[in-house]
Amino acid sequence: MRSGFVAVAGRPNVGKSTLVNALTGTKVAIVSDKPHTTRHQIRGVRTTDDAQLVLVDLPGWQKPIDTLTERMQGRVDETIASDVDVVMLVVSARERIGAGDRFVARRVFSLGVPVIIVVNKVDRLKSGHIASQMKEAATLGDFHALHPVSAVTGDGIDELRSDLISLLPEGPMYYPAETDTDMSVEARIGELVREQALRLLKEELPHAITAEVVEIEGKHVHVRLYTETESQKQILIGKGGTMVREIGRTARPFVEQLLGHPVYLQLQVKASPKWRRNQTMLERLGL
Numbered sequence: 001m002r003s004g005f006v007a008v009a010g011r012p013n014v015g016k017s018t019l020v021n022a023l024t025g026t027k028v029a030i031v032s033d034k035p036h037t038t039r040h041q042i043r044g045v046r047t048t049d050d051a052q053l054v055l056v057d058l059p060g061w062q063k064p065i066d067t068l069t070e071r072m073q074g075r076v077d078e079t080i081a082s083d084v085d086v087v088m089l090v091v092s093a094r095e096r097i098g099a100g101d102r103f104v105a106r107r108v109f110s111l112g113v114p115v116i117i118v119v120n121k122v123d124r125l126k127s128g129h130i131a132s133q134m135k136e137a138a139t140l141g142d143f144h145a146l147h148p149v150s151a152v153t154g155d156g157i158d159e160l161r162s163d164l165i166s167l168l169p170e171g172p173m174y175y176p177a178e179t180d181t182d183m184s185v186e187a188r189i190g191e192l193v194r195e196q197a198l199r200l201l202k203e204e205l206p207h208a209i210t211a212e213v214v215e216i217e218g219k220h221v222h223v224r225l226y227t228e229t230e231s232q233k234q235i236l237i238g239k240g241g242t243m244v245r246e247i248g249r250t251a252r253p254f255v256e257q258l259l260g261h262p263v264y265l266q267l268q269v270k271a272s273p274k275w276r277r278n279q280t281m282l283e284r285l286g287l
């Protein structure tokens, strides 16, 4: 049996988490159109008859600006330096391949493990444009293979998965066959609520928010959302509670799908000044 770990590296927003979900075959990581969505390392597991592929989704590469982003980048550095078998370097076909990608590439290609370059988001692009993006991506380093894919339509995903598996060493099952992620149910629910907050809120506010499960008791799921200031708290609540209600309404089906039964999702909003700079708070949130 082949088994091993594939780290997913790249700039923010290139579609790393969407790819992890597509390769895993389930929604293990949340996705949004705002950069810096992924905050922790998330493992997505795909087990077949003769292989187990563990995808390690990571935050996008960034210059730290506070304790949270410093810890996020620290996690990326640690993972990359640890025992991974393959690195998947993801770039976007929809954006110029530039200094940011080259910065990530320099780190990735110095690791001494095979690198697969993935040119993601090729859906609805002209073939000439895809070809020139692939040519540009090919200059990033000495890669094992280069795959044009669309994580959204699934184009090229099966070929990419087979190629990743072919690079894994002989090894044990790291997780039981039915496992799709290493995240706890509580952490997944917090993320599903945060995903809707990211979708519904504008500009910088989503980054000032975090979500934590307080308690799950039967059908009752109690989640607390934190903001950094009172005024952010008011925006998150919305006029007469409309915003927080909408977050709850759109997150609930995902939570129900995860738990496999109907739930009453109670959302509470609390201001926790400067939680992004508070080590103790970040520790508690597992960030």
Ligand SMILES: Nc1nc2c(ncn2[C@@H]2O[C@H](COP(=O)(O)OP(=O)(O)OP(=O)(O)O)[C@@H](O)[C@H]2O)c(=O)[nH]1
Binding pocket: 010, 011, 012, 013, 014, 015, 016, 017, 018, 019, 030, 031, 032, 033, 034, 035, 036, 037, 038, 039, 058, 059, 060, 061, 120, 121, 122, 123, 149, 150, 151, 152, 153
């Ligand atoms: N058109 C298109 N959009 C995509 C594709 N893959 C991802 N996206 C979109 O790109 C945006 C970012 O996707 P994510 O998966 O959250 O990106 P990420 O690289 O994990 O971002 P961070 O966690 O912030 O580093 C979302 O709006 C996705 O829907 C794709 O293949 N095609």
Ligand SMILES: [Mg+2]
Binding pocket: 016, 017, 018, 029, 030, 037, 038, 058, 059, 060
């Ligand atoms: Mg992500």
